[in-house]
Amino acid sequence: MTRHIVATDDDPAIRKILQIMLTKEGYQVTSCQNGNELISELATEETTIDLILLDIKMPGFSGLDLLAMIKRSHPHIPVIMLTAFSDLDTGMKAMRLGASDYLTKPVRRETLVTCIRRVLAASETQQEEVEEKSFYLNQQKDLEKKLHTALQTLNNTTFATLEAFSETIEQKDAYTKGHCSRVRTIAVSIAKALNLPHSNVMIIEGGSLLHDIGKIGIPETILNKNSSLTKEEYDIIKTHPEAGERIIRSIEMFQPYRPIIRSHHERIDGKGYPDGLKGDEIPLDVKIVSLADAFDAMTSSRAYRSALPTELAVEEIKLFSGTQFDPDLVNLFIDKELFLL
Numbered sequence: 392m393t394r395h396i397v398a399t400d401d402d403p404a405i406r407k408i409l410q411i412m413l414t415k416e417g418y419q420v421t422s423c424q425n426g427n428e429l430i431s432e433l434a435t436e437e438t439t440i441d442l443i444l445l446d447i448k449m450p451g452f453s454g455l456d457l458l459a460m461i462k463r464s465h466p467h468i469p470v471i472m473l474t475a476f477s478d479l480d481t482g483m484k485a486m487r488l489g490a491s492d493y494l495t496k497p498v499r500r501e502t503l504v505t506c507i508r509r510v511l512a513a514s515e516t517q518q519e520e521v522e523e524k525s526f527y528l529n530q531q532k533d534l535e536k537k538l539h540t541a542l543q544t545l546n547n548t549t550f551a552t553l554e555a556f557s558e559t560i561e562q563k564d565a566y567t568k569g570h571c572s573r574v575r576t577i578a579v580s581i582a583k584a585l586n587l588p589h590s591n592v593m594i595i596e597g598g599s600l601l602h603d604i605g606k607i608g609i610p611e612t613i614l615n616k617n618s619s620l621t622k623e624e625y626d627i628i629k630t631h632p633e634a635g636e637r638i639i640r641s642i643e644m645f646q647p648y649r650p651i652i653r654s655h656h657e658r659i660d661g662k663g664y665p666d667g668l669k670g671d672e673i674p675l676d677v678k679i680v681s682l683a684d685a686f687d688a689m690t691s692s693r694a695y696r697s698a699l700p701t702e703l704a705v706e707e708i709k710l711f712s713g714t715q716f717d718p719d720l721v722n723l724f725i726d727k728e729l730f731l732l
């Protein structure tokens with residue numbers, strides 16, 4: 392491929408010599424007699440220019456001014472400066488401004504050709520490195536996109552599975568229809584009001600859907616009983632958090648929900664079950680689901696009682712603030728009116 396060199400010098404004799412020498416070497420050469428010509432050449436031919444030869448001392452734009460402009464607008468085009476012997480300091484300044492090299496005039500053919508070959512080879516390597524870097528960056532972006540899609544699909548599948556499980560739980564008890572999904576809505580809104588990280592919100596969301604999974608093993612005659620439970624029956628109901636934990640023990644993807652499943656009936660005064668945990672022994676995720684669970688249970692009809700109106704349920708929640716529920720969560724729940732969802 393013929394390489395294109397633009398030689399800029401106000402001296403017609405030097406332009407002619409450069410043209411002859413470089414054409415002989417097989418280069419395509421365009422000559423410019425000043426900065427304005429070079430600027431318009433750059434505007435029209437920028438994609439074809441492989442190298443610029445630039446005289447330092449010219450009327451109008453100086454070589455250094457032009458060099459600074461080129462390095463700003465076309466940093467990938469290498470520039471070799473041409474300077475008179477007495478201009479060595481200026482030559483060094485040009486190097487600092489980004490010139491690839493500088494040559495003193497009069498330029499010998501051999502020196503010129505060697506310098507141009509070296510600078511073109513270095514520019515080509517640099518270009519290849521830039522292209523390689525951009526290739527890998529694009530590949531990385533592509534992989535990140537694919538990973539994101541895969542995670543999204545996995546996430547959707549996980550939630551579809553969780554929803555299926557929660558529906559199975561609700562099938563056992565006609566009165567709890569929609570309970571898990573309402574607990575999910577309330578608990579997630581509390582988590583978001585607390586600005587919890589996305590990963591915690593996801594755990595709260597999944598845990599809300601699965602919290603009562605242990606009820607699968609409780610006889611329907613007890614779950615649907617429309618009168619008060621005997622002590623024995625209540626004891627059986629109280630086994631559902633541990634039963635739930637046993638059910639999900641060997642399912643890897645459900646492990647993050649284990650604390651919510653086991654501990655959603657704990658109370659901050661230590662009078663809950665199954666472990667009698669107190670205060671901060673109960674993780675925040677669990678306390679959030681407990682509050683949402685209790686509020687939805689109060690405002691839904693059950694086999695043994697009808698639903699409480701929202702205002703009364705809110706009063707009930709306030710009444711148990713500091714004993715059953717975390718008072719900070721109760722305050723947030725009421726201040727942000729999260730019960731109106």
Ligand SMILES: [Fe+2]
Pocket residue numbers: 602603631655656
């Ligand atoms: Fe429960």
